Amino acid sequence: MSHPVSPLAPKTLPSLPVIEGVVIATAEAGIRYKGRTDVLYVGLAEGTRVAGVFTRSKCPSAPVDWCRSALEGGSARALVVNSGNANAFTGAKGAQAVSRTAEIAARAAGCATGEVFVASTGVIGEPLDASKFEGVLEDCAGRARADLWQEAARAIMTTDTFPKLATRTIELDGAEIRLNGIAKGAGMIAPDMATMLAFVFTDAPVAAAVLQEILSEANARSFNCVTVDGDTSTSDTLLAFATGKAGIAEIADAQDPRAKSLAIALEDLLVELAQLVARDGEGARKFVTVRVVGAVDDASAKRVAISIANSPLVKTAIAGEDANWGRVVMAVGKAGEPADRDRLSISFGDIRVAKNGARDPDYSEEATSAYMEGEDIVICADLGLGDGEARVWTCDLTKAYVEINGDYRS
The missing domain is CATH 3.10.20.340 (ArgJ beta chain, C-terminal domain)
Known part of the structure; x- marks a missing residue:
């Protein structure tokens, strides 16, 4: 059921810029909701690096297990997120559903399954029918565009009353570097690692290990400082993707001054998203x-x-x-x-x-x-x-x- 928009919601939504190497599409797959989008597909340019932090819950979802394993490869070509079903506490069926989803997405993106990252949010304990992604992800890959950030944020909402988006721009080596982020979360919020679901994209060229270091540190001072009800989700996932399309030399060392500048911008962006989550806490008025x-x-x-x-x-x-x-x-x-x-x-x-x-x-x-x-x-x-x-x-x-x-x- 829908709920009134939080009185603490921003009066206007930000307009996020295009980030080269990132394309977006959303779809209605009928996973749980009717008459609204419930699937997000993000295509990522070849060479995109990835970092992530995940829930410390001892009962993690199948997508969390998948992403932890995929993260070891350090590269990403596609992200698939569904709302309405968390695919958590679903046993072997849950793992099979994630694997099948990754196979469908890999075929659509033309990449290896290990380069596909999957996240799910919604009801715990209900099996997820991965066949609902058949045809849907291929269609998404074919029509994905670079300017659908608000649509992306809406597709991952559950009890959220407004989409959560933020953007930052900095200059490195004379080039404009962009960072965009989206998040979802309103209840079951007491992150113990990352947050509900959040995804950050930048065109900066950053080695995976460096991206991981600055993401973990920024997360500790942002999402790990927000709580709505004291309950840590089974599905908490924060992923950062760096396409490297900004046209400057790679940031390969965390001590590089450019890494410090990027870290400051990233933390600032994550703080904004974390505060938006608290402002959309279920039933919140303060x-x-x-x-x-x-x-x-x-x-x-x-x-x-x-x-x-x-x-x-x-x-x-x-x-x-x-x-x-x-x-x-x-x-x-x-x-x-x-x-x-x-x-x-x-x-x-x-x-x-x-x-x-x-x-x-x-x-x-x-x-x-x-x-x-x-x-x-x-x-x-x-x-x-x-x-x-x-x-x-x-x-x-x-x-x-x-x-x-x-x-x-x-």
């Missing part, structure tokens, strides 16, 4: 940034931030526009990280509500209540113990989240 400072180290700060961001009590308080700092205290205390009650200070936006383990003497209920009515909320917890800091993005928890997930398989 976009929340959780900052933790003064921790013993950055890793400890992040664990505390995640504890706050995943707390149903904190998230429902935000939904009710209640600056209930007691729930933040609870989330800090349960995180299992070093904390000192009498050094803890908490702020909502620029308003400090608690200081050194007690209510701030300058606390204003009126000012805080007015702040909580906004769409963008910032919670900051200062532990007062060290220099560690972290930030995580999430959303509030509303009745609509229960309704959406209660009806998910209906």
Whole structure:
């Protein structure tokens, strides 16, 4: 069933530029949805390099297993993504479906099956009928175009209420380098490696090993800092493809200054996509940034931030526009990280509500209540113990989240 577009959605969608070596087509294969596209095909130029990070779930989907294996080859010629069926927890049938999908796509793209990457999203536990791709992928390959980025983002949506796209342009060696990204995700969001599904494309010539290094580092500071409901998907996949068509020398060393510039642009793009995921959290009405400072180290700060961001009590308080700092205290205390009650200070936006383990003497209920009515909320917890800091993005928890997930398989 469809849901109203999130009030936190961007007012306009970005127009993504063409990236040489990338062509796109979408199709309706009737996998689960009726009257909408549910298959994305991306053709990639010969010589395209690939990198990826995947879910750490101990129950990964068949497509995740396939991509992990294919990644060892370092090159890609096609990407196939379907929505409506995750092809997860489907046993031997799942592996066979992925293999068959790759065979069909390889024939359409004129490449080896090991150069095909496959991702699926949707219901877990339902076998995927790969025969639905017969004829569809060949047709897609024949009519693929370079300018269908919005269509690509829409084809991979499940409970998403808007397509998620981002783009960046930088200059390297006098050439314009482009990066485009699309993502999907609204629920079952607490990445433990990558994200729901996300795909990034660039025309930069980058060795696979370098691309892998900068992607993993950028992911750690972007998608691994977003949570909607604390649940890590079986299917989380983030893939980056570099066609090498920009006309400059290959970036073969991660210490190359050009690699650093590319890494900065990539992280910036992934941060935007990660925030869009939180803004489209199922039933979300508030976009929340959780900052933790003064921790013993950055890793400890992040664990505390995640504890706050995943707390149903904190998230429902935000939904009710209640600056209930007691729930933040609870989330800090349960995180299992070093904390000192009498050094803890908490702020909502620029308003400090608690200081050194007690209510701030300058606390204003009126000012805080007015702040909580906004769409963008910032919670900051200062532990007062060290220099560690972290930030995580999430959303509030509303009745609509229960309704959406209660009806998910209906």
